[in-house]
Amino acid sequence: MSKTLWKPGTMIYPLPAVMVSCGSEPDEYNIITIAWTGTICTEPPMCYISVRPHRYSYDIIKKNGDFVINLTTKKLARATDWCGVRSGSKFNKFKEMGLTAEKATFVKSPLIKESPVNIECKVIEVKELGVHHMFISEVLGIHADNQYMNESNGAFHFEESRPICYSHGKYYELGDFIGKFGFSVKKKSKRKGKK
């Protein structure tokens, strides 16, 4: 194996491609697609999104101090991509993509009804890192689609929603299941990935 040294860049992949919804009232509601996102702390549950200041959603999120992360699926792939390349200054993205804005429980920003998981977030700090500013945020609540819930054991089968991810400029579905966390240390008498 030989390797080439590249100049510094952004090469952590695969990443989620989430639709972030924002706005305090219907006229202000907007959606921006973001891959620069992730969990930064388990307890308290905290996450971040990084946004360029010239993006239409930036001022809205900064003013209101909250947003909603909406996870995306194969079915939402076109809307996910479209909301990442078009601007809310020219389009009503909910209307154009046929998406439904629903009232959140804790924040002003709306949920996207068609997403299987909505994560309500409150901004704690804005870090001006460079071309992106990072919104360090606390998770206030999560809405999860009951159709992926196994009622008998309470397990949430997110994979059944056909989640998508973003890797080096391309969108993919999730592929073959490899194993559950900890599979490498399970006793051999148990099957890999068995609960």
Next chain:
Amino acid sequence: MSKTLWKPGTMIYPLPAVMVSCGSEPDEYNIITIAWTGTICTEPPMCYISVRPHRYSYDIIKKNGDFVINLTTKKLARATDWCGVRSGSKFNKFKEMGLTAEKATFVKSPLIKESPVNIECKVIEVKELGVHHMFISEVLGIHADNQYMNESNGAFHFEESRPICYSHGKYYELGDFIGKFGFSVKKKSKRKGKK
């Protein structure tokens, strides 16, 4: 579609599952697997990892002020999981997993040779958020395996390394290709995903 409101938690998925290598000399070299990672700024290129302070790698990274993010693949899945559940206080993880530590170019921490992409990172700030502390870091350089490089056009086909991701406690391969960034606004005369 009906939804249930969950208490706050960590539900942003799918995520990368990276092996982070650290240590200033062979006796100190260690590997920790992390999903709480991502890009936080494009220019300058910045990323983060969040680590619990009781983890063996935490003090090593804090002391040396650098680490390497090594992307993971199907072939590295067992090592990825194992390095996430075992502790460097008890095991030499490179040796146990048959991985090769290579000198990095800019940082003290070693690269994992078997990984297709190594990202050298320098810690800028440690944010004590809660049970996790976030290492806000700058990317200094990237090593990319030439076997995934298309020499004729310079494109890097990361997907050919069979990258894995982590989603709600499970590891998956990447699945079907959906489209390139911007596919939703391409003229109809062009095929979806065509360059």
